[in-house]
Amino acid sequence: MERREFMRKLCLGAVGGTLMVKGMRAQSKDLELLTPSFIPSSSGYDLVAVKGGEPEVMFDKAIAAMGGMTQFVKAGQKVVVKPNIGWDVAPERAGNTNPQLVSHIIKRCLEAGAAEVCIFDNPCDNWVKTYKTSGIEYAVKLAGGKMFPANEERFFKNVNIQGKVLKTAAVHELILNSDVFINVPILKNHGSTLFTGSMKNLMGVVWDRRFWHRNNLHQCIADFPKFKKPDLNVIDAYRVMFRNGPKGLSQADVKLMKSMIISRDIVAADSAASRLIGLDPSEITHIVMANNSKIGTMDLSKLSIQRINI
Amino acid sequence: MKVSHRLSIFRIVVAILSFTLITLAFFDYVSKLSFHHFRTILFLQFVPSLLQFIQSPSIITAGFILVILLTLLFGRVYCSWICPLGILQDGLCKLKPHKRKRRNRYQYYQTNKWLKYSILILTFVSILLGSTILLRFIDPYSLYGKMTYQLGSPVVVGVNNLAFDILQQMGNYSLKPLPYPSFNLSAFVFSIGFLGILIFLVFWRGRVYCTEWCPVGTLLGLVSKFSIFKLRVSESDCTACGLCARNCKAGCIDTKLKTIDFERCVACFNCLRTCSAHAIIFTHHQSKIGESNLYHPDIQRRRILGMMITATAGLGLKSAMAQANIGTKAMLPNPKPYPVTPPGSLSLEHFNKTCTACHLCINACPTQVLQPAMLQFGLIGLFQPYLDFHKNFCNYDCVRCGEVCPTGAIKRLNSDDKKLVQIGQAHFFRENCVVYTEETACGACSEHCPTKAVHMVSYKAGLTIPEVNQNICVGCGACEYACPALPNKAIYVAANPIHFQALAPEKSTKIQEEIPEEFPF
Numbered sequence: 001m002e003r004r005e006f007m008r009k010l011c012l013g014a015v016g017g018t019l020m021v022k023g024m025r026a027q028s029k030d031l032e033l034l035t036p037s038f039i040p041s042s043s044g045y046d047l048v049a050v051k052g053g054e055p056e057v058m059f060d061k062a063i064a065a066m067g068g069m070t071q072f073v074k075a076g077q078k079v080v081v082k083p084n085i086g087w088d089v090a091p092e093r094a095g096n097t098n099p100q101l102v103s104h105i106i107k108r109c110l111e112a113g114a115a116e117v118c119i120f121d122n123p124c125d126n127w128v129k130t131y132k133t134s135g136i137e138y139a140v141k142l143a144g145g146k147m148f149p150a151n152e153e154r155f156f157k158n159v160n161i162q163g164k165v166l167k168t169a170a171v172h173e174l175i176l177n178s179d180v181f182i183n184v185p186i187l188k189n190h191g192s193t194l195f196t197g198s199m200k201n202l203m204g205v206v207w208d209r210r211f212w213h214r215n216n217l218h219q220c221i222a223d224f225p226k227f228k229k230p231d232l233n234v235i236d237a238y239r240v241m242f243r244n245g246p247k248g249l250s251q252a253d254v255k256l257m258k259s260m261i262i263s264r265d266i267v268a269a270d271s272a273a274s275r276l277i278g279l280d281p282s283e284i285t286h287i288v289m290a291n292n293s294k295i296g297t298m299d300l301s302k303l304s305i306q307r308i309n310i
Numbered sequence: 311m312k313v314s315h316r317l318s319i320f321r322i323v324v325a326i327l328s329f330t331l332i333t334l335a336f337f338d339y340v341s342k343l344s345f346h347h348f349r350t351i352l353f354l355q356f357v358p359s360l361l362q363f364i365q366s367p368s369i370i371t372a373g374f375i376l377v378i379l380l381t382l383l384f385g386r387v388y389c390s391w392i393c394p395l396g397i398l399q400d401g402l403c404k405l406k407p408h409k410r411k412r413r414n415r416y417q418y419y420q421t422n423k424w425l426k427y428s429i430l431i432l433t434f435v436s437i438l439l440g441s442t443i444l445l446r447f448i449d450p451y452s453l454y455g456k457m458t459y460q461l462g463s464p465v466v467v468g469v470n471n472l473a474f475d476i477l478q479q480m481g482n483y484s485l486k487p488l489p490y491p492s493f494n495l496s497a498f499v500f501s502i503g504f505l506g507i508l509i510f511l512v513f514w515r516g517r518v519y520c521t522e523w524c525p526v527g528t529l530l531g532l533v534s535k536f537s538i539f540k541l542r543v544s545e546s547d548c549t550a551c552g553l554c555a556r557n558c559k560a561g562c563i564d565t566k567l568k569t570i571d572f573e574r575c576v577a578c579f580n581c582l583r584t585c586s587a588h589a590i591i592f593t594h595h596q597s598k599i600g601e602s603n604l605y606h607p608d609i610q611r612r613r614i615l616g617m618m619i620t621a622t623a624g625l626g627l628k629s630a631m632a633q634a635n636i637g638t639k640a641m642l643p644n645p646k647p648y649p650v651t652p653p654g655s656l657s658l659e660h661f662n663k664t665c666t667a668c669h670l671c672i673n674a675c676p677t678q679v680l681q682p683a684m685l686q687f688g689l690i691g692l693f694q695p696y697l698d699f700h701k702n703f704c705n706y707d708c709v710r711c712g713e714v715c716p717t718g719a720i721k722r723l724n725s726d727d728k729k730l731v732q733i734g735q736a737h738f739f740r741e742n743c744v745v746y747t748e749e750t751a752c753g754a755c756s757e758h759c760p761t762k763a764v765h766m767v768s769y770k771a772g773l774t775i776p777e778v779n780q781n782i783c784v785g786c787g788a789c790e791y792a793c794p795a796l797p798n799k800a801i802y803v804a805a806n807p808i809h810f811q812a813l814a815p816e817k818s819t820k821i822q823e824e825i826p827e828e829f830p831f
Contacts, residue, residue, distance in 0.1 A: 049829050049831075051825055051826060051829070052825055088705060088706070088707060116481075124757065124758055124792070125705060126676050126677045126702075126705050126708075128340070128486060128676060129676060129705060129707070129708070133707075146481075146483050147483060148483065149486060149487050151487060151489065152487055152489070190753070190757070191753045191756040191757060191765065191766035191774060192745075192751045192752055192753025192754075192756065192757070192766055192773075192774050193751055193753070209754075210754070210792075210794035211794070213744065213752045213753075213754045213792075213794040214744055214748075214752075214794040214795070214796065215748075215750075216748065216750040216751075217750060217751045217752055217753075218750065218751055219750075244762050244765075246757050247757060247758070247759070247760065249760075249761065249762055249815050249816060250815075250816065252816065254822075255822050255823070255824040256822065256823040256824065256825070257824055257825055257826065258825045259825070259826065271831075272829075272831050275829075275830040275831045276826065276829070276830060276831075278830075283772070285751065285772060300831045305831070307829050
């Protein structure tokens, strides 16, 4: 497999890659014509929750309810998709975002006319192994996205964060340079922050996580979105690690929940997701902190929510 | 004469091939080569093969025997055809600045036998005593490895990263940026110092390291005196012009006596090519050209050779007895701080006895947790690889170091077995922990723990604090690496001087399907 991939890389190279993207775009135009019913005119929902389908189907339903991909991605824009690619574990272990979902989002972005779609994470385990084992590197390549490294400090730029604790952070240049930022975390149990969702996923866009851990982790997590809020949060709850998170030990830690939550509001998304994993958002310190500093709202009763069963 | 030309060209081709393969093995940062590739490429490396043979005699570890057989047939071909350090010196020869177009630059010199035999005997004695300390400084393969890692890899990584940057600008992401090897002062100084000495010697007299110091060379030199095919000088044809001697990197051709010192001849066959009178022939032992070519047997040398053979036999016996003892001693805790040795290295004792610090594993380690030791092993363990948990941690699924190790110092493990090898145990100091001192959430250690030996238990309101179950800890160091506490860590791994078996964390079962009936919001 490795050798084949290597050979493929050698053969395809830059030309092949460009052709592939062009091909995708050509294909996407046909698809749009075929599926106009996916794009309703209204975009009134603050949050959409879907359950009972495959990741691709759920995403299509959800994004349609949000007003379609074109609400988020305009032609010619540069999109960064940030999945959770934290751990050197296979997709079945639910330690990383579902690769099918990542692949599908990239396709939809390209169909919406995105100039390029870049994907990265700053993994906890060895990045080369994690990109590979997670299945995301391969999925990204298939979909025509660009997998970007985050293993060196030079890819990160220091920025000011007007947080309570987090004043500065070195943030990955893709977050700083892209027009559209789509956050695609996976819902998981977490040993210390109790759960990991959209806000926690943003720890992967900075270089020095130890600082966060050392200096009131919850506050740092709640501080970061003050600097940059994703344009869209897609919480993958297809497979959910309900214990031993965030890395997990085995598939015994995983439940097949076939669910997904999407929202522009990072706090609302996390609030709904925490309920999905059996917690109350008021238990999660960083959700409460972010709510209090008006980054978003954790009170789901104030939001218009579309619930879709497949 | 055409045959002699071909021999020399054939030698160069083989040498370039072996040198390239070995060097590529060192720069295999993306793990393209398998265990079998490494075994094949390094099969003939004398010292690694010998060390591995002593531990587990088999065909695949018998490369050094093949080398001895080759030497019995053709002389020290190992030194010019197979040994990376020898080939490197041949390459360095070409760099020598020529004064007034003088290309013939070497001369016959007297060898210091006491020095080289002493080095050989001392090396054997140190191996017998259970230490590779001398090999680490004198074994040609390990020396080449250290230089490649310390001086070669920063260049290769730099070129790769530059290429990555250029391709990335063009929208091509097919290369991956690599991390630079971390700087290790002692190993760097040693490597650059040795390279300097090597260059000086090569420019001065040629293969001085090989003919005067190298224990492998000395040993093979003793064997090559009995080799069947030999270079022979024809008394009648030789005009004693001295051209061959001036081209002899080993300085082993005495034109006055028309003899060749086969103990030093590295079988490069350059003399064949340069002799305009075609008076040197590489030929069968019996085919006599001139009496003077026959070296008279030297009783003292035979004795030394005998000693070597006895010593090898003794070494085998000793290791056979030692293997029976592994696991039955030293289970008691020891307060002396040990360095953490790679999974598969069995014990500190085994590791110190078999590792020649070629740094191949350090180069191959995907997480760079393997680093050359300064004094972590004590002076006796200088340059030995150890796991530096401040640099990184050992990947749970990775077995790379055992796959590449050519000496058997790190045994090859399969991924499942490796997950149960306990190279150390985590120790938690609550008083250093952020959760205790700051009363804020952290859990970085537990996050990273692959077995959940480090898990979070309830602490004060809304907080959890780490707890360690050492029975299932494998000592990978992920907790220590991730711990943000300053200036000391709140959790660290203490090495097991003898690796233990960890208990397995819970077994995996089938995934449960639990699609929510209704959304809980």
